[in-house]
Amino acid sequence: MKTPEELYKLRKEAFVSNLTGGSITEINLVTAIAPVSYVFFAVLQSRLCLFTSYGPAQLAIDFLINCVLVLLATTLYSAQPLLLSILVLSPAVLIYFTTSKPPKTARPNISKSKDVVEGSEKSQDLLPKKAFLTVYRGSMMVITCVAILAVDFHVFPRRFAKVENWGTSLMDLGVGSFVFSSGLVSARTVVKQYLASSSRPVSFLGRMKTAMRSSLPLLVLGFVRLAMVKGVDYAEHVTEYGVHWNFFFTLGFLPPFVALLQSIPTGNRNPTVIYTVLTLLVAVGYQIVLKTTGLEEYVLVGDRHKYGLLGMNKEGASSFAGYLAIFLAGMSSGTYVLPRDDAVDPKKSKMLKTMLGWAAFWVFAFIGCNEYQGLGIGVSRRLANLSYVLWVAAFNTTQLVAFYLVERLLLSKRQTGVVHEKEAYKFNVPRVLNAFNRNGLAVFLMANLLTGLVNVTIKTLDMGRVEAMGILTAYLAAVGAVALALDYKDMSIKL
Template sequence: MDIETVRKGQTYCPWAILRDSLSVLPIILPTLLGLTLSQLLCHRLSQRSLCRFLLEFLLIALPTVCSNTVTSSYNNHYCILVSTLIALLLLRCGTWREAAATHVYEVGKKPPAITLLRAASYICTGCVILAVDFRAFPIAWRKSREYGAALMDIGIGMFVMSMGVVSQRAQNLADIRRVLKVVFPLLLLGLARTVVITLINYQQDEHEYGKHLNAFFTLGLTKLLASLCSLLARSDKQLLPLSLAILVLHELLLQQGLSAYVMSPGNRDNFLSANREGLSALPGCTSLYLLSAWGGRWYKAMDKLNYGQFLIKLRKMLLVTAAAWLLVFASVFPCGIARVTFNAGYVLWLFGIGTLLLLLCSFLFELCLMSPTEKLTPLPTLVETINLNGLTYFMICNFLTGLVNLTLNPGERSSGECVAILMFYMLLSMGMVYVLFRKGIRIA
């Protein structure tokens, strides 16, 4: 069967969706474990060293590529093996135990955990948007047209979270004008992508965002709408009830027939019907953005913490993560998880994944990887590289993905060719932003 014609449509089965929502985690973890391992093994090398960049690339990109393709059946084994290796290296090092009494944890201005979470999202998404076109990519992980909780369903939601968690609450019209400077380029990129794929007749699944909309439009409109909604909040704490209120109203509309209309094979004879998927998802996107903004502001509420205060913060994060997942389990049965509509189950699922990854990043990089005797470079080179030009990296990945699809027929490639093409693709996309990092150039 031609891989381009394979489309995943899943009926509403709560137990299957619940199982899938948990099975996504071992697919994401190899990237985070690679980041941790690279910091342990490469931290003594200069952050601008080409040798460090190449070593980190192998430790991070190779498991990310393989876990999404040829070794997908062994992800659990890989995670256990590498986690054990990391634990042994940390126990052998042991510097974090000595540092505990005197170390000051700076989590206010640019928390390493949030930076890591955003970089991991970019790396995973950059790999998967091309990997999905190969036969080695599991069919069960493709985007769901209706209800589902597969790997590909995470992508757009993680990007919305990545924007929201570092955002500032808009308080006046001057803030909105600053937001427009970010929104306009995203909308321009969305328009450019639509025009280009129309001109070259590039195949696009209309059930993702609609006939004319795409991820850039979704991100730009989400940031604009969320910024306008945040004017209603008088403090950062009010972002939580505001986001939940929007989510409840959105879910009520979906339950009243909007969800069935969006998922139906109806005609696309006007702009609204042609783009019903992307337009109907915007309230859910806005809710997730505001929820992430609240989480980011809560995490950065206190700038400097001692060891005891940091442990208290980790315990609170654990409680928030547990509460998020309990809400996911509770919402699956009445609502399901639907990326296409950004329903309540999907938003809570993404928030649960985000808080869990943030907790792991905090524990590993801010607690276990500190040293009282030597200055560790703050984060892996690839993390700093991608965060400096995250949007640029994503645009490069989109361009290279289209180029590969037009020239190399990925659906006909063997497993070996799949890994080779993906590794070269990852090296090229990361290498381009690494050159910008070396020169201190920030585009977007």
């Protein structure tokens, strides 16, 4: 006779098992709330300078626009995401066309001394801070934090939870997007070396030491999470990564392999092409191995205890190759979105043409590969196979274009009158998203800890819609408060 606790654990495991996902179209409509929210913010800022001075009211509106709307899109409005976007865009359009640009007195004040000098120096940076990148990464982190707890409530549709074997879902996309985003920012060192031709190349040993320093904290977090999960007998979905493997292990093993691939001599060739080729070599090579060696069948239906520890964690060990390819795809994108783009008119922007070109490349590559239009390769997050890699790359490069267009069309120098980079960046970025982005991994860790705390203290499966939304809103506010506190204290925690 099983105890109530044991029965509830079985219910929890069944709640996230054997799911088949939903359509890519619906996922795109749900995630569209992120760039739509940025449109609303951009209109409020460029037309009303609403967030120039930042107090409790601005904080509440910022949190509502950039966090609560994401929560609503993935829960109460999950069946009508287009309606939610229309409800958000309608007041934005009304404000834009019924108000004029704010007078100069309402814009950020820039002193003629320190700020101007700093702005001039900043303008010479090869890799300046870019508002659209911060918003993209911050929004992705907010969606991730929402999903990891919301998935434990009935208010979060099962089609958004991770798929068992084949199919697409919001959370499947979120895992890959997290890795893609990490790869994007890691391209900074590659771009610096490429643009500064006089700089000394980093030795293999130096590169590997740096990689190991990045890996160690993540691997420690992986073991800590493993000990906590096993220690409290937490409900697990074993087919997600394996018996012992978790997402922190995947993140932790990435840097050394990337450092190894970076040691391949490339000369002065375009790094975007180089890393795209590496992405395809890893992804296609892994797909061939899956199909020709029986690895695909073993991972999906094979005996978990056949090969000891490796077999017990077959999903995590096998899918690592796919996540490595996604990380490289992110690096490929970083090589062209991180450098300076001085174009004011988006129609004349070289970066926009480059971003559109590569987004189209990944979209058509995915269409040519997947099970409906192309080679018949279904998407599998569990395997992290070729179709999954291409889907993640296509989605994220398209999202980057969307955020870039919002910034260029609604928050350009012509629209806002803010000419200095340092001030323009602050003006164009929601403070909440800046905080989520600045300490992304630390915020993700906090979200995981709070998710565990909620699950061991509350029976989430028995919560109604009102109770669930209250808990999720409070949780999101707590995560946001930690992120904002770290940002306010000017702290950047590097894990």
